Amino acid sequence: MQTHGFEEILSRHPVFAGFDGATLALLAGCARNEHVNAGAIIYFEGDPADRMYLIRHGDVAVEIGTPERDPIIVETLHPDDILGWSWMVPPYRHMSQARATTDLRVVSLDGACLRRKCDDNPALGYMMFKHLLPHMAQRVRALRLQVLDLYGTASS
């Protein structure tokens, strides 16, 4: 498998920018390119969370389904964002659904492959979590603000 291109792509991504060449080569072995057409569902809620997606081009809507109503978009993701954290946390199932709102190009990383490499190499595992955690924390902070429904009572 040609992984050299993936190493370069990963090295330019904010999460992996500090990784050395050998580590990037290791991760690149789990990577593949994907293209998703606008409007297509990338995964449904409850699906096995077997991939992490690095968005290269295009936009994604993260949606929560509601009975007898249209789903609600709770977050949109854009180039350089990461889609899908559930591959890190048992039972490895998606808690929301993701839809491409435009034509989408992503690099996806196989979750089982990443977990196996992290288990085999704890230093890599630590580094992965150390670099991913700030992004997850940023998303949690944003969601906290979102649930406050701040604008409901604002006045001029």
Next chain:
Amino acid sequence: MTVQPASHAADPMVPRRFRVDRAWSEIDGVASIELRPIDGGPVAFKPGQFNMLYAFGVGEIAVSISGDAAQRDRLVHTTRAVGAVSRAITQLNEGDMVGVRGPFGSAWPIAGQTGRHAGFVAGGLGLAPLRPAIYHVLANRSDYAGLTLIYGARSPQDLLYADEVARWKSRFDVEVEVTVDHAAPGWTGRVGVVTTVMDRALAGGDPALISAFLCGPEIMMRYGVMTLEAAGVGLDRIWVSLERNMKCAIGFCGHCQFGPTFVCRDGPVYRHDQIAHLINKSEV
């Protein structure tokens, strides 16, 4: 900065009579009115200032001025119906009369930021007090290094001045990012809080060049300031507009006390480094 009421008002407690020239709905529960003075005299205000609007027989409230300060013959106010007085103001029709005291309070120091990148961060109806400053930069665009507006609202239906914001976005010399807290399928814009968009807008730019103006819910501004500070924007280049219970508007009654200041007189626009020690104190 304290700006004295216009000189035509001998007594700042006496309202001047204005006629509603136009009245229109903006979004659900929010309406704008365009007012002309009965006395035919000029109208003068600075971006960021507010007036006390008196709905005759109902009461008086503070409402920021949301029109263009370059138009010296009219006032525009945008109000959300949240109480008896604001509801009465949102229900005014063409030809109705209102009393106006003002303008009061401090202003966005936008005229003093030439050569810099003006960054506006608005949440909800916070776009209304920022709009006069945006008009100023748009009218003098070549004097500024850049103009960015980041605007957040609850949902696509709650976006204020949506058509006007879309027109700004279509300009090649203005950066506009709109985001909502949640949306139904079909919305092709962003969903997420303004701080997320700020992170992106700030990436790669020169923070030393930015002058930031924030208006919206206080928690949003707090997180917005944290985001700006983390990106390297100095607190002495960040201004926020605060909202408190303003009654007299001239610093007498004390209802809007904010630490050692009165928001009606010393605010509503504050440079952040001057209030940073107060803004996170729940007692204040």
